[in-house]
Amino acid sequence: MKKIWLLMLLVSLLIACSAKTEKISTAFYFWRTTFSLTQTEQQYLKDLDVKKLYIRYFDVALQNNEAIPVAPVVFNQKPSGYNIVPVVYIKNEVFLQNGAADSLALKVYNYIQQINKSADVSVNEIQFDCDWSLKSKKNYFQFIEDFKKLHPNLSATIRLHQIKYPEKTGIPSVKTGVLMYYNMGVINAGDDNSIYSQKTAKNYINSLQNYNLPLNVALPVFSWGVHVRSNQVTNLIGGLRVNDLKGDQFEKTRENRFKVVKDIVFKGRYLAKDDEIKIEAVSADQLKEMMHDIKKNSKHKPNEIIFYDLNENNLKAYEKEDFKTVSRW
Template sequence: MKKWLAILSVFLLASCVPDTEKTPLSFYFWRTSFQLSQTEKDYLQELDVRKLYVRYCDVALKNGEAIPVASVVFNESPENIDIVPVVYIKNEVFLQNSDTKDLAAKIMDYIGQINRKNNIQINEVQFDCDWSLKSKDHYFQFIEEAKKLQPNLSATIRLHQVKYSKKTGVPAVQHGVLMYYNMGTIDVGDQNSIYDQNIAHRYIQSFSQYPLPLDIALPIFSWGVHIRKNQVTNLIGGMRLKDMQNDHFDKLSDHKFQVTEDFMYEGRYLAKGDIIKIEEPSAKQLKEMVADLRKSIKNKPKEIILYDLNEQNLTEYETDVYQTVSYW
């Protein structure tokens, strides 16, 4: 019955919204061990997901040298799904490394090693870098060198890089992925740093002027902002409002909770009096994001990419929510 109601709601949505059609859904995979649970496989099949953007590694500096960090290990072979390697490159790499040709060769070779070991064929590589005004020349040179080795490149694009594109520049890739999340500052206040419509509207008017074709990345992740003595101490990934429904927490507001006694939460020490602020996008907000973006993006995106794939994130939303955000 639940599935039939979901199908009916999607049908009604499609029939009531003119000039919309389904856009393919994809996911980012951001864990270091590639192995899908049965629930994850079921969701991918039900949502007809045919592509995963898999973080192959980070690239950071060690003793002045750019090296791969936290590389992915494939504990099972991807089946019936395209894999796009994603490499997150810290901005520090381009602030200190000017040999972009050598860096591009090493990164592409590293991607090739992982692919050969796991018998993976690819058609695209994506780079994720929050470049700055001081690093953009080296980053853009790196892109040009990488294109000689893999012509089909994409890049993640932050909101500020769209609004201030004349200053920040535009990478010469086939297309960009607009990261429609992590909009605010992580602090002790009431603002949700993952998504805030008021903040989004400061940038959204510039989307139609951006010269690069944009796909859209939307958030389905969450975290708890751990606050002690009015200072943010760390983030607790995956924490949600439902985790606050026990005797360890007293509700202070809709998204803030106070720890009632010292205890360990999944290996983390929480002290009596600490504050946890939950930041998570609701199903209503996901639909709100898409409604705003439909009005603002110049060209229909070819993909909606959800960040990120894991069972806890997937099961937080009804299937019809995923279907709804895919209609454009």
């Protein structure tokens, strides 16, 4: 009798625990200029039950004071079986100098349509990625209003500082925002991780409760190496991780820091003797920490967790179960 009672108690506890967690849809950003998925990427997407991809279609930048599309994506493979959301990254400079929001909206819309046609895809949602400023928000928000006349279902990326100061920065008139929960600091030669800092995030995260726009969440799974020479940042080496620096050309000085032993050419870059490489990345535990803090400070559950960005090396840095755990609410 006692064993039966204990068994019933255990079952009840398991049911109670499972009821407290709810799976959130998982999506990925695709940020390369050529769309083609490796077998590993396709298998991860299948195993994680990913149905939606946010694909960067092109950037918009200024050239001779004219807004032009830059580095458009080329589809070498049709994105069959996925709900595709075109993402257009618009540099803030465009809205600082370009007040013709209506004509820009039409140009951007037509260019998106051209890419959709070439890729043989139809889209329901379009997303704009712009870190607007106080001086550019009027033009950016007007651009969104004009674009909604062409395509009403829009989403927009939102930075942490825009969450904390909505009265100043404004809130774009879109259906959904995406909280970009990364790039929280200045890239420097010190020990700080510019991609993620819980201490920095906590200065902003409690403002989530008062932000008047439904938000999904974008989390970082990318990495880079900060090339440091004479205690000054020289450049970034994208995609670099600790495992890439295990040869005899590098000497590990700290957990994520390496000294160059001799002059070399590494991944197409010249590294001088005594240069340093600082690896910045986000661990699986930190991803879980991020979601814990977001959940603690949010009034509503996000509909999606979007990982940035879809790349075989990024995927292999984590276990598949890590992605599944992070996507539970």
